[in-house]
Amino acid sequence: MRRLKARDEHALSELYDALAPWVLGMAYRILHDEDEAEEVVGDVFVKVWRHVHRHDPRRGPLVPWVLSIARNRALDGVRRRRRWWRKAERWGQAQAAGDEIENPAPHEAAVPGWPLHREVHAALATLPHDLRRVVMLAYFEGLSHSQIARRLQQPLGTVKTRLRAAHQKLTDRLEHLKDWLE
Amino acid sequence: MIDWLGMAVPPRMPRPELKGRVLARALARRRRWPLALAAAFVVAVGGGAWWAYSTIGALETERARLATRVAALEDTVSSFIRDPATRLIQVPVSTGGRVGSVTIFADSARHRWLVRCDGLAPNAKDQAYQLWFITDKGTQAAAVMAMDRDQPMVMVLELPQSGERVLGAAMSIEPRAGSASPSGPMVFHLEL
Numbered sequence: 179m180r181r182l183k184a185r186d187e188h189a190l191s192e193l194y195d196a197l198a199p200w201v202l203g204m205a206y207r208i209l210h211d212e213d214e215a216e217e218v219v220g221d222v223f224v225k226v227w228r229h230v231h232r233h234d235p236r237r238g239p240l241v242p243w244v245l246s247i248a249r250n251r252a253l254d255g256v257r258r259r260r261r262w263w264r265k266a267e268r269w270g271q272a273q274a275a276g277d278e279i280e281n282p283a284p285h286e287a288a289v290p291g292w293p294l295h296r297e298v299h300a301a302l303a304t305l306p307h308d309l310r311r312v313v314m315l316a317y318f319e320g321l322s323h324s325q326i327a328r329r330l331q332q333p334l335g336t337v338k339t340r341l342r343a344a345h346q347k348l349t350d351r352l353e354h355l356k357d358w359l360e
Numbered sequence: 361m362i363d364w365l366g367m368a369v370p371p372r373m374p375r376p377e378l379k380g381r382v383l384a385r386a387l388a389r390r391r392r393w394p395l396a397l398a399a400a401f402v403v404a405v406g407g408g409a410w411w412a413y414s415t416i417g418a419l420e421t422e423r424a425r426l427a428t429r430v431a432a433l434e435d436t437v438s439s440f441i442r443d444p445a446t447r448l449i450q451v452p453v454s455t456g457g458r459v460g461s462v463t464i465f466a467d468s469a470r471h472r473w474l475v476r477c478d479g480l481a482p483n484a485k486d487q488a489y490q491l492w493f494i495t496d497k498g499t500q501a502a503a504v505m506a507m508d509r510d511q512p513m514v515m516v517l518e519l520p521q522s523g524e525r526v527l528g529a530a531m532s533i534e535p536r537a538g539s540a541s542p543s544g545p546m547v548f549h550l551e552l
Binding site for chain 2: 201206219223238243352
């Protein structure tokens with residue numbers, strides 16, 4: 179972080195090596211389109227490089243900050259794309275297959291940050307199905323509470339309660355996480 | 361804490377060429393110059409428009425002033441030339457080895473002269489031509505004309521109002537500020 183703030187270009191290169199696979203993975207998970215996911219990767223690292231001084235370490239580590247940028251960019255792309263009917267069809271197919279968390283491919287175990295991934299993945303996997311479903315819809319599809327309620331045909335209050343419970347459980351499980359980049 | 365969820369998704373290895381593209385994009389200096397150029401262009405166009413507007417306004421005022429003056433001069437010259445009370449006197453002169461002339465339209469009704477000098481040699485830097493009225497009470501300064509350029513000169517002179525009778529005119533070369541009485545070389549001397 180210090181090196182990034184000092185405008186060390188090598189630090190940006192190293193950050194890319196460490197985080198690009200995760201940013202691309204998440205962007206692809208949200209967008210289901212390789213080209214658009216790569217666009218998000220570009221946007222994310224441009225924004226990180228230009229606005230790294232805005233990141234306050236007291237409010238959280240670097241990796242979640244970068245991931246939040248990536249998620250927002252990807253969700254922006256989804257919102258734009260929802261008006262595009264041809265993509266919508268593809269989106270529907272991807273959703274039908276994508277409610278469950280994908281298992282990591284073995285060859286990807288060499289990617290930096292893999293232990294962290296395992297921990298987060300495990301934390302998510304321990305959630306009951308109903309809780310995990312609302313978290314996935316909120317986080318990876320950017321749906322609001324009422325949209326989730328409509329999608330799952332559940333009362334709004336139930337959705338809120340499940341999200342709150344899921345957040346609590348995830349916070350308990352992930353509280354100890356620290357960036358491997360610090 | 362929820363932002364860690366991004367790590368729940370399996371990573372995807374980016375294509376190798378993506379890194380170069382992304383880093384080049386991130387490290388590219390933000391090109392502010394097109395914006396600055398556009399701003400400078402707007403300022404230049406605005407400034408130019410303002411300058412043109414104010415210049416055209418000033419020129420129009422000047423043109424109106426000159427047109428009024430020309431009309432007045434035309435009127436004056438016309439009255440000098442056509443008035444039956446005007447007497448035309450032409451005096452050949454020689455200055456600085458060249459021949460010229462002084463033409464006087466003497467308007468006895470309005471007591472004024474229109475004097476035109478042609479072909480007078482330009483004055484030295486510290487000298488000027490001085491025109492004199494010769495009256496029954498002596499010589500009286502009429503006008504000082506510093507000629508720095510070789511071009512005709514026209515002027516209107518009011519005759520003395522203090523009752524003297526103008527008997528003639530003379531021109532001499534005097535110091536640039538003029539003299540109280542003729543002291544330099546005489547250019548012409550004329551009796552009416």
